[in-house]
Amino acid sequence: MASTQSRASKAASDAELIARAQRGDEEAFGALFEVHKRRVYSLCLRMTGDTAEAEDLAQEAFLQLFRKIATFRGESAFSTWLHRLVVNVVLMHLRKKGLQQVSLDEPDASQDEPLKREYGDDDKRLLHSIDRITLSRAIDGLPPGYRAVLVLHDVEGYEHNEIAQILNCSVGNSKSQLHKARLKLRELLRSQRLPASMGGVKPPG
Amino acid sequence: MLQQGGNGAAHQATASCRDFDVQLSDYLEGQDRPAVTTHAVECEFCGAVLADLLLARSASAGLAEDEPPARVWANVRATLVAEGLIHSPRQRGRWMEWLLTPAPAAALTALVLLSVFAGRSLIHRYHQTAVDVAEIVVGRDLMQNVSQMEVAFRAQSARLNPTVERAYEEDLASLDGEIKECQDTLARQPDDNLSREYLASAYTEKARVLESALELGDSDGR
Numbered sequence: 001m002a003s004t005q006s007r008a009s010k011a012a013s014d015a016e017l018i019a020r021a022q023r024g025d026e027e028a029f030g031a032l033f034e035v036h037k038r039r040v041y042s043l044c045l046r047m048t049g050d051t052a053e054a055e056d057l058a059q060e061a062f063l064q065l066f067r068k069i070a071t072f073r074g075e076s077a078f079s080t081w082l083h084r085l086v087v088n089v090v091l092m093h094l095r096k097k098g099l100q101q102v103s104l105d106e107p108d109a110s111q112d113e114p115l116k117r118e119y120g121d122d123d124k125r126l127l128h129s130i131d132r133i134t135l136s137r138a139i140d141g142l143p144p145g146y147r148a149v150l151v152l153h154d155v156e157g158y159e160h161n162e163i164a165q166i167l168n169c170s171v172g173n174s175k176s177q178l179h180k181a182r183l184k185l186r187e188l189l190r191s192q193r194l195p196a197s198m199g200g201v202k203p204p205g
Numbered sequence: 206m207l208q209q210g211g212n213g214a215a216h217q218a219t220a221s222c223r224d225f226d227v228q229l230s231d232y233l234e235g236q237d238r239p240a241v242t243t244h245a246v247e248c249e250f251c252g253a254v255l256a257d258l259l260l261a262r263s264a265s266a267g268l269a270e271d272e273p274p275a276r277v278w279a280n281v282r283a284t285l286v287a288e289g290l291i292h293s294p295r296q297r298g299r300w301m302e303w304l305l306t307p308a309p310a311a312a313l314t315a316l317v318l319l320s321v322f323a324g325r326s327l328i329h330r331y332h333q334t335a336v337d338v339a340e341i342v343v344g345r346d347l348m349q350n351v352s353q354m355e356v357a358f359r360a361q362s363a364r365l366n367p368t369v370e371r372a373y374e375e376d377l378a379s380l381d382g383e384i385k386e387c388q389d390t391l392a393r394q395p396d397d398n399l400s401r402e403y404l405a406s407a408y409t410e411k412a413r414v415l416e417s418a419l420e421l422g423d424s425d426g427r
Binding site for chain 2: 035038042045054067130132154157176178183
C-alpha cells in the first residue's frame with residue numbers, strides 16, 4: 001500500500017516536473033536529473049563496467065532526454081521511457097565500439113568457451129555471502145553480451161521478452177545467454193575469492 | 206564426464222548431474238523442476254552450484270545504485286544552456302555577483318595565480334595543515350564565501366521542496382566528500398597538482414550549487 005502510494009506520488013511529482021521542463025524551466029531540469037541520476041548512472045556503469053564511459057553515457061542520455069522531453073506525452077511511465085532511452089544509448093555506444101557480442105543472435109565464439117564447474121574438497125560451496133564490490137567487479141569482468149543480458153534481467157529486473165526487444169534477439173536466446181552469464185559470473189566470483197596460487201585473481205591495489 | 210576439482214580431486218558427473226544441468230536454467234526461470242532440487246540435495250557438487258547461483262542472483266537484484274560525479278550535471282546544464290533549451294537562464298545570484306565584483310575577482314585571480322606559480326613552494330615552506338593547504342589552493346575568500354552560503358542554506362533549507370532539498374543535500378555531501386578526499390591527499394602529498402585542481406573545482410562547484418539552492422529558497426519563500 002505504502003509502495004503504491006509512493007509510486008503514485010513519484011509519478012505525480014515526475015508529471016509536474018516534466019510539464020515544467022517542457023516549458024524550459026531550468027529548476028525542473030535540475031530536479032528531474034536529481035531524481036533519476038543514480039539509476040541512470042548505475043545502469044550505464046553496470047552495462048559498460050567503466051566509470052569514465054558511464055559518466056559520458058549518463059550525460060548523453062540526459063541530454064537526449066531533455067532534448068526530447070517536449071515529445072513525451074505520458075503514454076508510458078516516464079521512468080520506463082527514460083530507462084529504455086538509457087539502454088539504447090549504451091547499446092549504441094557498445095555497438096559503435098564494435099562489440100558484436102551485444103547482438104545475442106550472432107554467435108560469438110568468445111562466449112562459448114567451456115564453463116567450468118570445478119571445486120576442491122575445501123571449496124565445495126563457493127559463496128556464502130557476496131559483497132557489493134566483489135559482485136560489481138565480477139559483473140564488470142563479464143563479456144559485454146553476457147553483461148548486458150545479466151544486468152538487464154538480474155539487476156534491472158527486465159523480463160526476457162523485453163530484453164529480446166531491446167537486444168534484438170529471440171526470447172530463447174536471451175534465456176540461454178542469461179544462464180551462461182550466471183555460470184560465468186559464478187566462475188569470476190570464485191576466481192576473485194581464491195588466492196592466486198589456486199587460480200584466483202589478485203585484487204588490484 | 207569428469208569434473209576436475211581445484212585440488213586435483215575429480216567429481217564423476219552422473220546421468221542425474223547431466224539432467225540437472227539441462228533443467229537448471231528453467232528452474233532458475235521459475236519453472237517447476239523438482240528434479241533439480243532433489244538432485245541438489247543428493248549431489249554436493251550440483252548443490253553448491255545451485256546455492257551459489259541463487260545467492261548471486263539475489264545479490265545482483267540488491268545491488269545499490271551509484272552516485273554520478275557532480276560534473277555530469279554541470280556538463281549537461283552547460284550544454285542545455287548552450288543549445289538554448291533552458292529558456293530563462295537564472296540571473297546571477299548576489300553571491301556570484303559579489304564574487305565577480307572587481308575586488309574579490311582580482312583577489313581570487315591573484316590567489317589562483319599564486320597557487321599555480323608559487324603554491325608548491327609555499328606549501329612546502331609552511332608545512333600547512335590540510336585546511337591551510339586548501340586556503341592556498343582555493344583562496345580564503347572563496348572558502349569563506351562558501352562557508353557563509355552554507356550557513357545561509359542551512360537556515361532556509363526548510364523552504365525548499367523536500368525532494369529538491371534532499372537532492373541539494375546529496376550534491377553537497379558528494380562535493381564535501383570530494384573536498385575531504387583532496388584535502389587528505391594534499392596533507393600527504395602537498396604537490397599533487399591533480400588534487401589541487403580537483404579541490405579548486407569542487408569548491409567552485411559547491412559555490413554554484415549553494416548559490417542555486419539559495420536562489421530557489423528565495424523564490425519559494427516569496
